[in-house]
Amino acid sequence: MRRSIFIALALLTILIWTSEIPAASWDFIYEGDKIPDDPALGNKVWKVFKTNGIKTSDVSEITPEQELHITDPADKVCFFMQEVKSAEKATVEARVKVLSQSGVGHTVLLAIEEPNVVAWLGLFPDRIELLKFNARGLSHNVDMTEYHILRIAKDGNDVTIYVDDKKVIEGQVGDTQNRTGIIFGAGSVAGTGEHYWDYVVFTTADALSPKELPSLQSSTTTTVSPQGKLTTTWGEIKRR
Numbered sequence: 578m579r580r581s582i583f584i585a586l587a588l589l590t591i592l593i594w595t596s597e598i599p600a601a602s603w604d605f606i607y608e609g610d611k612i613p614d615d616p617a618l619g620n621k622v623w624k625v626f627k628t629n630g631i632k633t634s635d636v637s638e639i640t641p642e643q644e645l646h647i648t649d650p651a652d653k654v655c656f657f658m659q660e661v662k663s664a665e666k667a668t669v670e671a672r673v674k675v676l677s678q679s680g681v682g683h684t685v686l687l688a689i690e691e692p693n694v695v696a697w698l699g700l701f702p703d704r705i706e707l708l709k710f711n712a713r714g715l716s717h718n719v720d721m722t723e724y725h726i727l728r729i730a731k732d733g734n735d736v737t738i739y740v741d742d743k744k745v746i747e748g749q750v751g752d753t754q755n756r757t758g759i760i761f762g763a764g765s766v767a768g769t770g771e772h773y774w775d776y777v778v779f780t781t782a783d784a785l786s787p788k789e790l791p792s793l794q795s796s797t798t799t800t801v802s803p804q805g806k807l808t809t810t811w812g813e814i815k816r817r
């Protein structure tokens with residue numbers, strides 16, 4: 578009798594324990610509230626690839642709404658990387674808008690890179706494109722002059738792109754880089770662009786759909802009034 582109680586308690590403990598295993602979460606959150614190489618970011622500072630002699634603040638600023646605003650001229654390049662141990666399976670999400678883009682596909686870029694295995698998403702005012710370098714990539718028309726939440730989920734060589742939690746592109750990786758990390762920013766010297774980044778988040782745990790790992794914005798949106806009329810948006814949280 579005592580033994581069966583013990584077994585029952587042990588099973589109950591296991592059940593409670595398994596129900597408390599946390600769901601997937603973002604490993605890294607950049608809130609667009611500081612220039613990416615601002616030392617105040619501490620161990621979350623971004624590595625910057627930029628034209629020799631310029632400061633990151635020469636092409637970017639933080640707006641009063643705490644967005645990173647990049648204004649990229651025709652003689653400068655400035656993009657940001659978080660190095661990771663492995664990007665074989667990874668998910669990156671950004672809330673971003675693109676007012677202008679003139680140049681090659683990676684002029685405005687969000688990417689997951691492994692050596693010679695890269696998922697490069699080119700951003701344009703009227704579309705996004707999974708870049709294939711010398712060939713035309715898979716693209717999806719969307720008005721990027723308004724904010725959208727873009728997500729790249731990379732599972733080995735397979736890439737899935739989501740816009741506002743909807744799957745819009747399924748494709749394959751490209752090649753030609755020798756870095757391992759998460760990248761975003763202005764990726765072309767000659768290309769020009771103006772873009773706003775509200776946040777960039779990622780995990781290298783897995784390639785995750787918005788059902789498996791909700792967007793940062795939806796996970797931080799809460800209804801606070803009893804009538805459900807007053808909601809706290811991501812932007813309001815950021816401005817506190």
Ligand SMILES: [Ca+2]
Pocket residue numbers: 649650651652653654763765766767768769770
């Ligand atoms: Ca440029």
